[in-house]
Amino acid sequence: MTCKRSHGFVKAVIYSRYGGPEVLHLADVPMPVPGDQDVLIRVRAAETTKSDCELRSFRYSVKWLWLPLRIAVGIRRPRRRVLGGYFAGEVVSVGGRVTRFAPGDQVYGSASLRLGAYGEYLVLPERAAIAPKPRNMTFAEAAAVPLGGLNALHFMRRASIKPGEQVLINGAGGSIGAHAIQIAHSFGAQVTAVDHGIKEDLVRRLGASDFIDYTTDDVTTTGRRFDVIFDMVPGSPYRRLVGMLQPGGRYLNGNPRLAVLVRSVLTTRFTDKTVTVAFAPETKEALATITEMIEASKIQSIVDRVYPMSEVTAAHRRVETEQRLGAVVITIGEADELAGR
Numbered sequence: 001m002t003c004k005r006s007h008g009f010v011k012a013v014i015y016s017r018y019g020g021p022e023v024l025h026l027a028d029v030p031m032p033v034p035g036d037q038d039v040l041i042r043v044r045a046a047e048t049t050k051s052d053c054e055l056r057s058f059r060y061s062v063k064w065l066w067l068p069l070r071i072a073v074g075i076r077r078p079r080r081r082v083l084g085g086y087f088a089g090e091v092v093s094v095g096g097r098v099t100r101f102a103p104g105d106q107v108y109g110s111a112s113l114r115l116g117a118y119g120e121y122l123v124l125p126e127r128a129a130i131a132p133k134p135r136n137m138t139f140a141e142a143a144a145v146p147l148g149g150l151n152a153l154h155f156m157r158r159a160s161i162k163p164g165e166q167v168l169i170n171g172a173g174g175s176i177g178a179h180a181i182q183i184a185h186s187f188g189a190q191v192t193a194v195d196h197g198i199k200e201d202l203v204r205r206l207g208a209s210d211f212i213d214y215t216t217d218d219v220t221t222t223g224r225r226f227d228v229i230f231d232m233v234p235g236s237p238y239r240r241l242v243g244m245l246q247p248g249g250r251y252l253n254g255n256p257r258l259a260v261l262v263r264s265v266l267t268t269r270f271t272d273k274t275v276t277v278a279f280a281p282e283t284k285e286a287l288a289t290i291t292e293m294i295e296a297s298k299i300q301s302i303v304d305r306v307y308p309m310s311e312v313t314a315a316h317r318r319v320e321t322e323q324r325l326g327a328v329v330i331t332i333g334e335a336d337e338l339a340g341r
């Protein structure tokens, strides 16, 4: 079907300068216009992620990222004013060369670095990480999956986990960690989760068999050994964590400081341990695997709270400063339309 071109305006949460949650506000923005190979999606829900908060404030605990990212996203002010990387919604129209989707399809996925999911309408190339929304999930539940699912799947595959292996997940109660627990558990691993004590019940429910509260205990002094350590916590103690690996063990870091980048090469080259530092590519193939895992009940969506888009500042505050149990989601558009499947 050929795209209908519209020059109207639609609602979006935008920001025009870096700063606290109060820089976010609702505004009218031009309707995005799809091309021949694009899909126009009416967004119904978007996850409010730690990465969104970092882009908004431009405060990064991993300092070396600051300059390259600032050049990429805008030196004086954000170049892309609409945040939001992860969404669920409905296809409105498709370009003439699109074959995977049709108007009316309910979809979910990642806009990746293109962002834009805090707006009512989003244009993405057909080749982006978009897939049919899992049938058993609401829009809000589906939007809460792609960030954690895609990133966790990438790292858990890179870890080459074998059934029965001991896996430690540091930051296990966060968006990515909570999915990593479920995926490692489905691969047959024995998972130990490290996070704040209030998340113990949640992470155990997701498949962790052991739990360590980082506010009261130091995992590196427990004397335990692991085959795989997946670490999403910036600034965690590299030498002590790598020292907890079994011979042949794998340490994976999704949030590496510069020193960790350098040391990872040396550890992998000169010891029997392997260190992987990576940014996860987000592909439609990986999202299809995530959908299969959801439909096989291997992955569940964990939603902490859902806010209407008009309360996006509260959603950002919750992600940045409050203890939450799962993903924070904003609904996009009319509130009463959005609870539906």
Ligand SMILES: NC(=O)c1ccc[n+]([C@@H]2O[C@H](COP(=O)([O-])OP(=O)(O)OC[C@H]3O[C@@H](n4cnc5c(N)ncnc54)[C@H](OP(=O)(O)O)[C@@H]3O)[C@@H](O)[C@H]2O)c1
Binding pocket: 049, 050, 051, 054, 151, 170, 171, 172, 173, 174, 175, 176, 177, 194, 195, 196, 214, 232, 233, 253, 254, 255, 278, 279, 280, 322, 323, 324
């Ligand atoms: N490499 C990649 O491809 C990639 C992709 C996306 C995101 N990231 C980055 O990865 C980071 C994590 O993302 P996310 O969305 O999962 O964040 P998140 O939802 O905020 O999860 C982080 C979790 O770590 C916990 N934590 C904080 N300090 C800890 C400590 N010392 N020990 C153990 N756990 C601790 C947090 O608990 P509290 O609530 O107590 O703070 C929270 O539950 C972000 O900084 C993001 O920018 C990397």
